[in-house]
Each structure stands twice: as C-alpha cells, then as structure tokens.
Amino acid sequence: MKKVLSIVLCGVLLILASCGTNSNQTGGGNEEKKTVKIGIIQLVEHPSLDGAREGFIAALKDAGYEEGKNLKLDYQNAQGDMNNNMTIAQNFVADKNDLILAIATASAQAAVQSTKDIPILFTAITDPVGANLVQSLENPGVNVTGTSDTHPDAIKNTINSIKKFIPEAKKVGIIYNSGEPNSVVNVEKAKQVIKEIGLETVETTIATSTEVKQAAESLVGRADVFYIPKDNTVVSALESVITVANEKKIPTFVGEGDSVKRGTFASYGFEYHDLGYTTGKMAVEILNGKKPSEIPVGFPENLELYINKKAAEQEGITLTENMLKGAKIVGE
Template sequence: MKRILSALLCSSLLLLSACGSGSKEAGGSKEEKETVKIGITQLVEHPSLDAAREGFIAALKDAGYEEGKNLKLDYQNAQGDMNNNMTIAQNLVTDDNDLILAIATASAQAAVQSTKEIPILFTAITDPVGAELVESFEKPGGNVTGTSDTHPDAIKNTMNTIKRFFPDAKKVGMIYNSGEPNSVVNVENAKKALKELGLEAVETTISASSEVKQAAESLVGRADVFYIPKDNTVVSALESVITVANEKDIPTFVGESDSVKRGTFASYGFEYHDLGYTTGKMAVEILEGKKPSEIPVGFPESLELVINKAAAEQEGITLTEEMLKDAKIVGE
C-alpha cells in the first residue's frame, strides 16, 4: 500500500512539474525577447540625425526591446571625421552586433563596405541607390535597407515657395560640402528646380564646419535668399549661417524642419524622429526573422511647410497672410 501511495505521489509531482514547465515555456519565452546587440554609427551630431536615432530606439522599446534589459546598444559618433567613420564601422562588425544602424550616407557606405553578412539599416539618406547602398527602393537586395529622408516633392516645393514668397528675388545662395554625395544630389535637384522657375543658383562649397561662416559671408551681395540643403557638415554649424542671415536680413530656407526650429525661416519638411521610428520598426522585423532584402526602402509619407516666426523677424521678413495660412508655425 505504501508503495502504491508513493508511486501515485511521484506521478502527481511529475505531472505538476510538467504542467508548470509548460506554462513557463508558453508564457515566458514568447513574451520575453532574447537579448540583442545593435551597433549605431552616426556621422556627426546635429538635431535631425539625433532625432532619427532617438526615434529608432523608441520603436525598439515599443516592440519590447529595452536598453538595460534585453537590448545592448553601442552608439558611436564619427564627429565628421571620415577615417574615424570607417574605423567605427569596422569595429561594430568585429564586435559581432546582431544589426547595425547607420545614420547619414557616409556612415552607411562605411558599414556596407565592412560587412556583407550583418543586417544593416540606414536612415537620413538622400539617395541610397546613387550611393550604391541598395539596388532599388522596391528591392534593396543584399543585407541592407532603411529609410531615405528625401520626399520626391520636398526640394521642388521649397523652391516654389521661395519664388512665391519673394517674387523679387533673383539669386539663391547655397552652401554645401561637395564631399557629401547626399549634398551633391540635393544641390543638383535644387538647381534644376530653380532653373525651371527662372532663378539663378549661386554655389559655394566647404569641406569642414569651421568654413561655414566664411562661406555664408561670401554670399552676401551675391544672393537674395539662402538655401541650405540637407548637408551634415553645414547643418552641424548652422548657427554660423543664421548669424549672417540675421545681420544682413537674408531669408533662409533649409532642407529639413529641425533646422527651422533652430532659427532659420522656412522649409518643407517632416519629423526625423518619425523617420527613425519607421527604421526602428524595420529593425524589429529583421530581429524577428525577416531579411533586409525583403523590406523596401521607406521615405517620408507627407510634407508640411514650417515657418519660424521669430526667425522671420530676425531676418527682416514681413509675414503675410498667404505665408501663414498653410504653414505650421514654430518660434512664437
């Protein structure tokens, strides 16, 4: 009898143990994410690129990947140094990250040159096809995909707005780093749009952020309006342009809305945080089994005219009802 009771007791304990183990497996492993490592390489610090990075991390957190718990992030900034940029990419590959986020074109190119195996996502890229990061927007190919920050109508809308707001303007001054492929593409598109409007582009190039103020000063008297494209080198020293524009009452248009918030007059733009968030959602898909080649390149779905009221006053611009009627206003 004792032996029967003992056997029954053991059977019961085994059954309970099995049930308990099954519950943990069903509930725990599905809810808890496996720890992943993500390396982030960013060319230079400025608000737009920073916002894209923050949006990326926010999307991961919303999907259950949280730094300090099941997410290890290695964020490195090249501070605009191309040699440092390549070293960072190589180090992130050597460190066996599960995924690499590259912010800005040069960072993405360095990452792509460093690995054909680790999944790479890019964001804040003007022309990923021209930069030879992907084969096409629809079918990226390889181990790379991400989000472009160039809406097809952004530059054209901005040039049309210059013509509409300042009909007496004849020349548009542009400052950019000719070593940044994204900037060259933006400037070429701007020049094409300006030519169609009967406006002249006046260009000046720089190679370092320390040259930006002098470049802006060189355009005084030669340009009626400034246009600063999405150029990482120039935008990182944007306050230098703003100082000259304010002193000389020159309206300043830019390639993205974060620069409007910093003190320029206007742009057709979007929120880089949202762009980064979209990239973060792509990362979740990849971490959970999808291949980068299966995810089309994304870009901003909508644009809005953003005007900085305080900057308008500083640049000597009299705001009209027409200017304000369809605009998002900042700097009040």
C-alpha cells in the same frame, strides 16, 4: 486510478511548460527577451540626425527592448570624419553586434563595406540606390535596408516657396559640401527647380564646418536668399549661416524642418524622429527573424510647411496670413 491521474497530471504540466517556452520565443506581450547588441554609427551630431536616432531607440523600447535590461547600445559619433566612419563600422563587426544602425550616407557606406553578415539599417539617406547601399528600393538585397529622408516633393515645394514668399528674389545662394554624395544629389535637384522657376543659382562649396561662416559671408551681395540643402557638414554649423542671414537680412530656406526650428525661415519637411521610429520598427522585425532583404526601403509619409516667425522678423521678412495658412509655426 492513482497511476492514471499521475500520468494525466504530468501531461498537463508538460503542455503548460511547452506553452511557456513558445510564448518567450515569439517575443509577444511582456515576455522576457534575450539581450541584443546594436551598434549605432552617426556621421555628425545635429538635431535631425539626433532625432532619427532617438526615434529609433523609442521604437525599440515600445517593442520591449530597453537599454540596461535586454538591449546593449553602442553609440559612436564619427565627427564628420570619413576614416572614423570606417573604424567604427569595423569595430562594430569585430564586436559581433546583432544589428548596426547607420545614420547618414557616409556612415551607411562604411557599414555596408565592412560586413555582409550582420544586418544593417540606415536612416537619413538621400539616395540609397545612388549611394550603392541597396540594389533597388523594393528589393534591397543581402543584409541592408532602411529609410530615406527624400520626400519626392520636399525640394520642389521649398524652392517654389522662395518665389511665393520673396517674389523680388532673383539669385539663390547655396552652401554645401561637395564631398557629401547626398548633398550633391540634393543640390542638383534644387538647381533644376531654381532654373525652372526662372531664378539663378549662386553656389559655394566647403569641406569642413569651420568654413561655413566664411562661405555664407561670400554670398552676401551675390545672393538674394540662402538655400541650405540637407548637408550634414553645413547643418552641423547652421548657426554660422543664421548669424550672417540675420545681420544682412537674407531670407534663409532649408532642406528640413529641424533647421527651421533652429532659426532659419522656412522649409517643407517632416519630423526625423518619426523617420527614425519607422527604422526602429524595421529593426524589431529583423530581431524577430525577418531578413533585411525582405523589407523595402521606407520614406517620410508626411510633408509640412515649417515657418519660423522669429527668424522671419530677424531676416526682414513681413509675414501675411496667406503665407502662414496651413504652416507649422515655430519660433513664436
């Protein structure tokens, strides 16, 4: 009898041990996860890209991956330098990271050129297909997927709001870096809408952030309003544009909500933190065994009108209740 009980007890212990092992492997609940290494390459620092990075990390934390415990993060800022992008990406590959997050188009292109073996996620990308990051939005292919910041109605709605809010405007001044593929795409879309609503585009290009203030000054007297697209070089020096806009009372429309919070007048946008969070959830799927090729490219879901009241006052805009209706108000 004792022998039978001993055998039964051993069997129970083996089953319990087996269950414990399987629970850890699935990663469910609060079980201890193996430590993972993630490299983050970001083109430049400005609130939108920073928000995407912070949202990504928040999603990992909510899934049980926490820096200093079971997560090693290596964050590198390329400082807007294309050569830095490639060096950082190659170092991430040499360090055998489990996953790479690339924030902005140039950083993502460098990562994609550097490896076909390590999973790559991108975020804050205007045109993933046009930038040759993925084969298609539905079937990215190989080791790459992520999220685009191009809501299909964002540029159209923002440009149309120029006509609505500043009906006397005739010319729209655009500043952008022609070396940023994402900017070229955004500007072409904006110019098309500007033409459709009967306005004229006056554009000036820059190569570095130090040229932004001079570019803004060059548009004074030639443009009735400014439109700043989702251009990382210009947005990283946005305060230079704001200084000119406030001094010369030029209404400034922008490509995303974070720039409105910083002191421009208006935009149809979304929260980049949310976009990064969506990307972080993709990372969790990949760390749990899913292939990037099995995850379609994601997009912003919500689009809101952002208006900065203080900027409106500084740029000489008289706000009405009708203009503010349904808007997300900042700068009060």
